[in-house]
Every structure is written in C-alpha cells, then in structure tokens.
Amino acid sequence: MLPNERSTRQRHAILAALRAAQRPLLPTEILELAQHDAPGIGIATIYRNLKTFMEEGAVQLVQLPGENARYELCGKPHHHHFLCRACTRVFDVAGCPGALEGLAPNGFAVDGHELTLYGQCADCRSAPEAAGNTPSS
Amino acid sequence: MLPNERSTRQRHAILAALRAAQRPLLPTEILELAQHDAPGIGIATIYRNLKTFMEEGAVQLVQLPGENARYELCGKPHHHHFLCRACTRVFDVAGCPGALEGLAPNGFAVDGHELTLYGQCADCRSAPEAAGNTPSS
DNA sequence: CCGATATTGAGAATTCATTATCATCTTGAA
DNA sequence: TTCAAGATGATAATGAATTCTCAATATCGG
Structure with missing residues (x-):
C-alpha cells in the first residue's frame, strides 16, 4: 500500500474477494462478494480502488474477447x-x-x-x- | 444477397474494402476505405450493412481482447x-x-x-x- | 481523544460505440 | 420512364461501463 493510503474495510473486502475467488472478477462480481465484508460498499468504490490497486501493481486487468474488463490479483x-x-x-x-x-x-x-x-x-x-x-x- | 435487397454502390464499396484489406477492419477503417468507391458514405450505412452481411453469413465479427469489434469476410x-x-x-x-x-x-x-x-x-x-x-x- | 485529510456512497455526468429517426435519394421491376 | 419500396446520410438518441462531484464519514498520527 502506497504512503498516504489508508487501510479501509472496503479496500480489504475487495482484495479478499479477489483472493477468495481465485479467478478474474467483474466489477459487479466484486461488488457482490465485497458486500460480505463491507456491507453497503458502492460500485464507485470498487472502480476507484481497482484503479489504485492496478497502479500499485497488486491487481491486473483481464480482457477477454468481447467481454467487459475483469480483474485478478497479480503474482500468478x-x-x-x-x-x-x-x-x-x-x-x-x-x-x-x-x-x-x-x-x-x-x-x-x-x-x-x-x-x-x-x-x-x-x-x-x-x-x-x-x-x-x-x-x- | 437476400431477396428484396438492392445492389448499391455503398454495399459494394464495403465488401470491396473488406476484400482488398485481407484483414479484419474496424467500422471506421471500412468507412475510410469505402470512401474510394462510394464518396460521402456515412458511418450509419457501414453499421447497417455490416449487420445485414453478418445475418447473411457474408461477414463475421472479430473480437480481440479490449478492442472494438472488427469485421472480416467469411469463408476463410x-x-x-x-x-x-x-x-x-x-x-x-x-x-x-x-x-x-x-x-x-x-x-x-x-x-x-x-x-x-x-x-x-x-x-x-x-x-x-x-x-x-x-x-x- | 482530536483534527487534518483520505475515503466513501449516491447519484449525476461522461464517454463512446452503436442504433434509431426521418427526409431525401436510388434502385429496379413494370 | 415511372414510381413504390428499399437505402442512404446527417444527426439525434441509446445503452452501458466507467468516472466525477460533493457532502458525510472514517482513519490514524500526535
């Protein structure tokens, strides 16, 4: 996590969802899964943090032909x-x-x-x- | 070409572009290439006819990860x-x-x-x- | 515990490819 | 040549994903 970044329930929920799923997820899938750890989390927060995580190199984009963007954890x-x-x-x-x-x-x-x-x-x-x-x- | 369909300069220009290019083209690429045979052709005509050609089985969709739809002739x-x-x-x-x-x-x-x-x-x-x-x- | 500030949620706004509208122009059968 | 119906072009309208706005909230160093 970069300096000046705070540890929030939402951010943890997003990473937890990706870690648990073990597969690329759509923003909407992350939204649903993250509700478990962060009830009420909004879609904007999903997008916002996915962007941040990608810049940090923690998450990467998965593009399939004709499909919407999905995301998965880096390191595989x-x-x-x-x-x-x-x-x-x-x-x-x-x-x-x-x-x-x-x-x-x-x-x-x-x-x-x-x-x-x-x-x-x-x-x-x-x-x-x-x-x-x-x-x- | 299906019954009730007319042979127009525009339709020929679109197919000619795809035939000449020998590679999948974006609607905008087709638009530019088709201008040679059909000056003034509009983007709506490109989309309209691509849809028709696909239904006829003359043209097929080419989807690449994160890319806009491209089209190529069928039969390859x-x-x-x-x-x-x-x-x-x-x-x-x-x-x-x-x-x-x-x-x-x-x-x-x-x-x-x-x-x-x-x-x-x-x-x-x-x-x-x-x-x-x-x-x- | 405080306070400065990063973060969030809800919804508005944006982006952009594709589609619909409609007046005008073409095609093609008669 | 005529003309009914299909096509076209310009542009408005859609649809859907993603981003922005901003007031309210949460985090965390001191």
Whole structure:
C-alpha cells in the first residue's frame, strides 16, 4: 500500500474477494462478494480502488474477447483463461501451448499473446439446469 | 444477397474494402476505405450493412481482447489474429497451436478457443517512425 | 481523544460505440 | 420512364461501463 493510503474495510473486502475467488472478477462480481465484508460498499468504490490497486501493481486487468474488463490479483505465473458459456464465469488455465511466435507471418515480431478457451466449467457440466446463470453465486 | 435487397454502390464499396484489406477492419477503417468507391458514405450505412452481411453469413465479427469489434469476410479456414502494437492493425495468422483442450482444468469441456498474438507487423518493424499511427492507410 | 485529510456512497455526468429517426435519394421491376 | 419500396446520410438518441462531484464519514498520527 502506497504512503498516504489508508487501510479501509472496503479496500480489504475487495482484495479478499479477489483472493477468495481465485479467478478474474467483474466489477459487479466484486461488488457482490465485497458486500460480505463491507456491507453497503458502492460500485464507485470498487472502480476507484481497482484503479489504485492496478497502479500499485497488486491487481491486473483481464480482457477477454468481447467481454467487459475483469480483474485478478497479480503474482500468478503465466497463464490463460477459460470462459464458461453457461455461467459466464472466467477461470484460470495453467498451461500454455507455447511456440506461438512461429505462427505469425514472415517479418512480424511477436512479443506477447492471449489465449481464451470456451466451453462449460465443471459445475455447469454436472448441473446443466441450475448451475449457470448465476455468475455471482 | 437476400431477396428484396438492392445492389448499391455503398454495399459494394464495403465488401470491396473488406476484400482488398485481407484483414479484419474496424467500422471506421471500412468507412475510410469505402470512401474510394462510394464518396460521402456515412458511418450509419457501414453499421447497417455490416449487420445485414453478418445475418447473411457474408461477414463475421472479430473480437480481440479490449478492442472494438472488427469485421472480416467469411469463408476463410480456421485462423487467429495478430495485433500490431504500433499501427493497431490486425492481421490474420494462418496456423493454430491445437491440442488446447488439455489445458483446461479437470472436468471442464472445451468447445472453442481464441488466440491473439501481439507485436509489430512487418511494416512497422521496417519503418519505426513513420509506418504506424495510421490504421487507415 | 482530536483534527487534518483520505475515503466513501449516491447519484449525476461522461464517454463512446452503436442504433434509431426521418427526409431525401436510388434502385429496379413494370 | 415511372414510381413504390428499399437505402442512404446527417444527426439525434441509446445503452452501458466507467468516472466525477460533493457532502458525510472514517482513519490514524500526535
């Protein structure tokens, strides 16, 4: 935490939500989860602090194609993401196919990549009806 | 072209732009390119027709992480995309690493994937100063 | 415990891509 | 050539995420 920054219930609640979820969260998902530790917390506070945490390097942005911005804690090793088409939750996927530089056209320099997998998460596969539709539960 | 649809200079210009570019284009890029064949064409016409073309299956959406929607002609074989960080243009990437199902956590079912490569395109590598900054040229 | 000041909550405001409106212009069948 | 219906262009309107405003509140060094 940078100097001049105070330790508030709200800030802890946001970090706790991200730590507990173990997956990238939408601002609205953080809002709901953070209510547990900080009842009444507002969406503006979520956005405000996510911005601060990113500047501090504690949180990082997770952008998936056509999706709204999600956030996750920094420090994890290189990984990618899985988006469940049923519940719309995003999960981390550990591995990486690697050797992607060779795919680019001749003369192109590759310095990074993003991979997104789509399908159904374990929860939604076992509970086709219920499960999904509740990104916040 | 569906029944009841007319052949206009604007529609041809949009398809011509996509065909000539050989890469996914932003609506604004299409707007500029289509001006050549259809001077005075408006942005509303671009959006209106892209929507129509998508319903017809002639054009498809290309979504990259954190980027605005781009469009490309349908019919190409499975491929991915490369985003040049210098000129922000997006290019097609022919190959695919494959074998991505295994990366997902146990119990997850993978039914699709998206891969985006980042770096510098050939043009921007050879002309560090000039090149980029001109997504429309 | 005090007080200076960082932080918050609620809601207004902003941003920006995309869509709707509507008068005017084109297309294409007759 | 004619003309009904589809298209277009300019611009207003939307929709949705994110940011700003500001009075009230909470934090923490002294």
